[in-house]
Each structure stands twice: as structure tokens, then as C-alpha cells.
Amino acid sequence: MIRISYVSYAKRIWREDFEELLAQLTKTGSASLETWQERYRFRQQNSATYLTLVAVDSTTDRVVGTATLLIEHKFTRGCGQAGHIEDVVVDAAHRQQHLGSQLVRALLDRAQSRYGCYKVTLHCTEENAPFYAKLGLERKGVQMAHYFG
């Protein structure tokens, strides 16, 4: 059974799962355990800004999916909050089980109910746009990016 919950920083073993999982999405690089724990703490201390969900397979106790909501505290919209969905990934062996949808739906729900966001946005590839469209997101604009170095 797969359960979606908040990332728990108690389980050190999850760090490796998490890195392995994120590597399926992008370059993860290799952070030292110290750097990783520091980042953990930073995000934990900034719970007004970060919400990371994980999908955990209870039979193996492994993290098989994750998605993050970054909450931006704006001056616009009466000093409103805008949510940014980031780093959505499901383990290759666990796709086609709607885990991605569950994670994104859970973030959309919490963006509104817990953080009072007036909107949620995300960037994706053309290929992934229909997945998000099914979840109620609409095409809005262009993503521009610059990579340093």
C-alpha cells in the first residue's frame, strides 16, 4: 500500500531513496550528508515556504514519489500567497498508479486550504502539459530559463 504523507526528516534512510528518486527527474549532484541535513533543517524551519509530500510504499518503506509546494509571499493580491509546484517525480517502477496525480492534487488542496494561495503555477514540458491540464491547470505562458556556468 502506498501512503502519501509529509516528508519526515526522522528517517535518514529516506535521503538515499529521495536522491535516487530525484535523479529520475533532473541532475541531483551529490550533496554530503551534512549539506543534505542542513537543507532539510532549512526547509523544515521554513514551513511557511516549503511543503514536501512523499509517497511511501509501506511494504518496502521506500519513497516512491514526491512533489513540493514552494509558497511565495507576495506584495500583490493584497499581500497574497502564490504556490509553485516543483520537483514532481514518481519512481519508474511505480508509474501508471496515479501517484503523480495524487501528489499534485494534495498540493493543490493544501495550497488553498492551508496556505491560502490565490493561485498555483508550475513549469513543465509540452509532453507533460496534458497531465496537468487533467488536474485543472491551464496553459498560461512561457517559461524562460537561464543556466549559469
Add this chain to the structure above:
Amino acid sequence: MIRISYVSYAKRIWREDFEELLAQLTKTGSASLETWQERYRFRQQNSATYLTLVAVDSTTDRVVGTATLLIEHKFTRGCGQAGHIEDVVVDAAHRQQHLGSQLVRALLDRAQSRYGCYKVTLHCTEENAPFYAKLGLERKGVQMAHYFG
């Protein structure tokens, strides 16, 4: 003469300038002075996450442009930082003076040098894409959005 500097929370009058300016970009709503000051403090206390620049006309001491960098502290890329450029706006009476370019260039520079970002991304309309392309950003993907309520 127009000078670009960090937003200073000392000048209460800037709140009105700022709201008037942001209203040229999006819905600003009407935050009470208390709400506004609270948001100010939140962003000031979270200087690892927010950098807001303002362009101030020194002859009138009015804010005529602004742009914000939201710094996301990721687990990916060896626990790297990703910059998000948000709320770029120049007062209608001060356009065609390259203030927008200066603000965005200053944010790109600080994203790399101060925050060690490995990338900077932003969302824009099709019409604004060439402006950002000139500043070195490339088209990357689609922006999807959901507005609540």
C-alpha cells in the same frame, strides 16, 4: 537620475508607490498597512529567500520600477538554489529607458554571485519572451496555472 537599490522598508511612502506600480502588472488588492508591514517584515526576515530591487527616481524620490528574486533551496543539484524572477514592472511613464533590463540583469547577477543559483527561471507572456531572450534567457517549457475561487 534613477538609481537601482534594495527595497528599503524604512520609507512608508514607498508602500503607496509600490502598490501603484504593482497595479500596472496585476491585481494588487488592498492590504491594510498592518498586513503590508507584516509582509515586509516576513520578507526582510527571509532574506535567504527574497531579494526585491527597486528603481527610484531621485528627483521625485518615487519608486518607478521593481523586480523580485525568489530563491528556492532545493534538494536537487547537490542541494542547489534555483532563482525565480517575479513581479517585474516599470512605471508606464518610465518605460523605454531600459529600467526593466537593468533590474533583471541585476537580479541575474545577484542570483549567481550572492545566492549561488545554478539557474534562474521566470514565466512571461509570448509578447515579453523576446525581451527576456535578449537578456540571455531561453525558452524552456510551458507555464501551467490554476487560480482558486
